[in-house]
Structure formats: structure tokens, C-alpha cells
Amino acid sequence: MRWVSLRGDCIEGRVPWGYRRPMTDAETLRSALLGWYDANARDLPWRQAPTPYNVLLSEMMLQQTRVDTALPYFHRFLDRWPTLADLAGATEEQVVEQWAGLGYYRRARFLHRAAVAASDLGGLPNTVDELRKLPGIGPYTAGAIGSIAFGLVTPLVDGNVERVLSRVDDRGADPRSKDGRRELWGRATELVDPERPGDSNQALMELGALVCKPRNPNCPSCPWETLCTGQYRATELPKKAPRKKPVPIREVAAIVRGPGGWLLGRRPTGGMLAGLWEPLRVTPHDGEGTLPAAERALLEGAGLRGHANAIVGSIVHVFSHRRLTLDLVAVEATGAPTAGTYADARWTSPEDVALSSLAKKAITAADVPQTVLSFAADSDGH
Ligand code: SF4
Known part of the structure; x- marks a missing residue:
């Protein structure tokens, strides 16, 4: 039997009276957990057919994303690219487009790169070490593919597992700290069932998703x-140091509409939201007004000169480390766009291109009848 202090530190071998209570042994926890999982596990498509490719797809999609949100994407990806080789044969742009709306687009690019690399090897490798060498595959995803698809007796720790294990053992360590990570991975390793490693790992995550919820x-x-x-x-655990506040930034977007639809640009490869379409936007220079900045967004993004009429809205969008306030400016312009700071620019319908969540939010906020835009322009004195 092992013991922990009330602060959650392991104090095995030193047991004074009245201060400690035992941590439950792994076998007891495992057995109760698997019994519960057998009766309560959700019937999810990647569980019905846990092939390495299905597990890779689902695990990449489920990072930071709810199951309900990921499910239609999982089906659409499989319909379009039924095998790993099919996905490897797609272009990165096609994969990002198919991913549109799921957020955290780095995952789409890593998924594609992992598929290409694994396809060159003849398929996803069946060891954790080899899986870890693939682009975008960290310890968690390697543990998931290894245990669920290949039956390897290997652990995994995601946000759900962090929470469940911190609570069941009353752990005080921050799971993001070095010691906290080491303790959690150690405990997760003990809890992997040697006969059913994939099920015991999924059971831990399922318990966090269905029962041991954050709040x-x-x-x-x-x-x-x-x-x-x-x-x-329970609701105080896991103990996490507060994250740094996102840095506030401000940008200006040109909302341009004409007979051909909205004027949108496709973000260049290599940066944030690469490959996705959006209203053209820039960061204002020091002292530059909002309307001139919108005209510059149009000129630099699509090579067109336009006339900015009025600010028609403002949205806030939080990326992981930045809090963007985006001012939306109605701009009049005509002509054929050319690619400038964007990879491409064109008049189009938003339904016909892959939009980022930011772009959807901006278009929804700016999508008011033209008469309202005119009124706003008049009232602003331009
Ligand atoms: S749901 Fe309650 S009893 Fe179960 S692990 Fe979480 S805190 Fe413990």
C-alpha cells in the first residue's frame, strides 16, 4: 500500500498517525474502471473499427474538440479519403479545406504530413518510438494509436486523464510541471491493463468525459x-498555475462586396490559418486611422484601390496566446483582384470556400443589408 499526504505528495514508507490516507492500488482501480467502461462506453465509429488510420484521424480531431463536433468531420474525411494512402495523396490545401470549421488548423497540416510520412513507410508503425518520429505525433497520440490500434501496453495522458488521476489520488502537483507530468504518466502506466490496454486507456478518458467532468x-x-x-x-483539482493572459492585438478588415460576391483572400502557407479564406485584413501602422488601414488591406491584399465608407462592426477572437479585436470596415471597390500579401484573392461566395472561424465570425457580423451600411456611412460623415 502507498500513502500520500493531504497535499497529494507521495510519502511512501513514512506513515505517521492521523495525517495520511492510502492511495488505491492500481489493480482495484483498473478492475472497477473496466467494468464501468464495458457497461457505459459510447458507441463511437472509431471504436467499432479501431484501425491505425481511424485512430490517427479521430485522435487528431479530438484534441481540444468535443466528440459531437468531430464526428461529422471524421465521417467526411473517411468518405473522401478512405485509407491512409488516399489521405497522403491529397494536397495539404485540400486537407485544410476539409478541416475548415474544426479549428486549430495546425492539426490538419500535421495530420497530412503524418499520413505522407507513414505512407512512405508502408503504413503507421507499430511501436511508440517510431510513431513519435512522425510529424505532429506526441506522446499522447502515440500512446493512443499504440494501445488502441496495435494493443501495445502503453499509457496516455490527455486533459481528461490529468483531471481524473489528479482527483482519484488527490494530487497537488500542477500537471503541466515536470514533476506533475512524471507522476501522472507513472500512474497512468500502472493503470494500463495488460490484457486490454486500448480499452483501459479509453476508459480513463471516457470517465473524464462522462463522469469526472471539470466543473x-x-x-x-x-x-x-x-x-x-x-x-x-474535486473541483479544485488538478491544481494548475494560471495561464498568462492572451496578448491584446488589433487589426482592421476590409469588408468588400460586389456583384461577384465578397472579396476574400486565401492566407499564405506557413502562417496562422494558412490556406483558409477571409476578408482582407492588416495591422494598422502607428497613427494610421481605421479607414485608411482598411483601404491598405485592400491594396496590399488584392492590388485594388477602394474607398472606405464606415466601420460596420467589431469582433473579438481569441487565439491561444492572442486576443484579436478586428474592426470591420465597409469598403467600395471594383476590378479584378491580384494576389498580394495573400496567396490568392477573388470575388466569391463565402459558401464556396473554406473559411476560418475568425472569417465566419467577421462575415456574420458584417453581413447586414446594404441600406444599413449606407446609413452607417452617412452617419459617420464620409
Ligand atoms: S467523479 Fe468523483 S469519485 Fe470519480 S474520480 Fe472524479 S472526483 Fe473521484
Whole structure:
């Protein structure tokens, strides 16, 4: 039996009276967890056919994303590219387009690069070390593919597992700290069932998703209710140092509409939101007004001169480290666009191109009847 202090530190071998209570042994936890999983696991498509390709697809999509959101994308990807080789044969742009709306577009690019690299090897490798060498495959994804698709006895730790294991053992360490990570991966390793590694890993994640939720854990329904040492302060766990606040930034977008639709640009490769379409935008120079900045966005992004009429809205969009305030300016322009700072620019319908979430938000906010835009222009004195 191992012991922990009330702060969650492991103090094995030193057991003074009245201060410690035991951590539950791994076998007891595993057995209760697998029994619960067998009765409660959701029937998800990648569980029905846990091929290496299906697991790769689902795991890349599920990072930072809810199952309900990822499901239609999973089906659409499989319809379009039924095998790893099919996906490897697509272009990165096609994969990013298909990913549009799912967010965190780096995942789409890594998925494609991993598919190309694995396809060159003849398929996804069946060891964790080899999986880790593929682009975008970290310890979590390698653990998922290894255990679920190949039956390797190997652990994984994602946000759900961090939370569940921090609570069941009443751990005080920040899971993002070096010690915290080491402790959690160690405990996760103990909990992998040697006969059913994929199921025991999925069961841990499922428990976090369905029962041991961040804000309202349902302890009475938990298979670990009588085994869990941290439920008395569950919502305080895991203990995480506060993240830095996102840095505020401001940009200006040119909202240009004409008979051919909206004037949109496709972001160049290599940067944020690469390959996705959006209203042309720039960062204002020091002292530059909002309307001139919008005209510059048009000139630099599409090679067109236009007349900015009025600010028609403003949206806020939070990226992981930045909080963008985007001012939307109605600009009048005509003519054939040329690619400038964007990879491409054209008059088009937003339904016909892959938009980023930011672009969708901007277009929705700016999509008001032309008469309202005219009124706004008049009232602004331009
Ligand atoms: S008993 Fe409660 S806090 Fe503990 S693992 Fe289960 S749901 Fe989470």
C-alpha cells in the first residue's frame, strides 16, 4: 500500500498517525474502471473499427474538440479519403479545406504530413518510438494509436486523464510541471491493463468525459466513488498555475462586396490559418486611422484601390496566446483582384470556400443589408 499526504505528495514508507490516507492500488482501480467502461462506453465509429488510420484521424480531431463536433468531420474525411494512402495523396490545401470549421488548423497540416510520412513507410508503425518520429505525433497520440490500434501496453495522458488521476489520488502537483507530468504518466502506466490496454486507456478518458467532468463531477455515478481520495475537493483539482493572459492585438478588415460576391483572400502557407479564406485584413501602422488601414488591406491584399465608407462592426477572437479585436470596415471597390500579401484573392461566395472561424465570425457580423451600411456611412460623415 502507498500513502500520500493531504497535499497529494507521495510519502511512501513514512506513515505517521492521523495525517495520511492510502492511495488505491492500481489493480482495484483498473478492475472497477473496466467494468464501468464495458457497461457505459459510447458507441463511437472509431471504436467499432479501431484501425491505425481511424485512430490517427479521430485522435487528431479530438484534441481540444468535443466528440459531437468531430464526428461529422471524421465521417467526411473517411468518405473522401478512405485509407491512409488516399489521405497522403491529397494536397495539404485540400486537407485544410476539409478541416475548415474544426479549428486549430495546425492539426490538419500535421495530420497530412503524418499520413505522407507513414505512407512512405508502408503504413503507421507499430511501436511508440517510431510513431513519435512522425510529424505532429506526441506522446499522447502515440500512446493512443499504440494501445488502441496495435494493443501495445502503453499509457496516455490527455486533459481528461490529468483531471481524473489528479482527483482519484488527490494530487497537488500542477500537471503541466515536470514533476506533475512524471507522476501522472507513472500512474497512468500502472493503470494500463495488460490484457486490454486500448480499452483501459479509453476508459480513463471516457470517465473524464462522462463522469469526472471539470466543473460538476458526478461522484455518485463514478466507479471509483469509494476509492477516490480527492473527491472532497474535486473541483479544485488538478491544481494548475494560471495561464498568462492572451496578448491584446488589433487589426482592421476590409469588408468588400460586389456583384461577384465578397472579396476574400486565401492566407499564405506557413502562417496562422494558412490556406483558409477571409476578408482582407492588416495591422494598422502607428497613427494610421481605421479607414485608411482598411483601404491598405485592400491594396496590399488584392492590388485594388477602394474607398472606405464606415466601420460596420467589431469582433473579438481569441487565439491561444492572442486576443484579436478586428474592426470591420465597409469598403467600395471594383476590378479584378491580384494576389498580394495573400496567396490568392477573388470575388466569391463565402459558401464556396473554406473559411476560418475568425472569417465566419467577421462575415456574420458584417453581413447586414446594404441600406444599413449606407446609413452607417452617412452617419459617420464620409
Ligand atoms: S469519485 Fe468523483 S472526483 Fe473521484 S474520480 Fe470519480 S467523479 Fe472524479
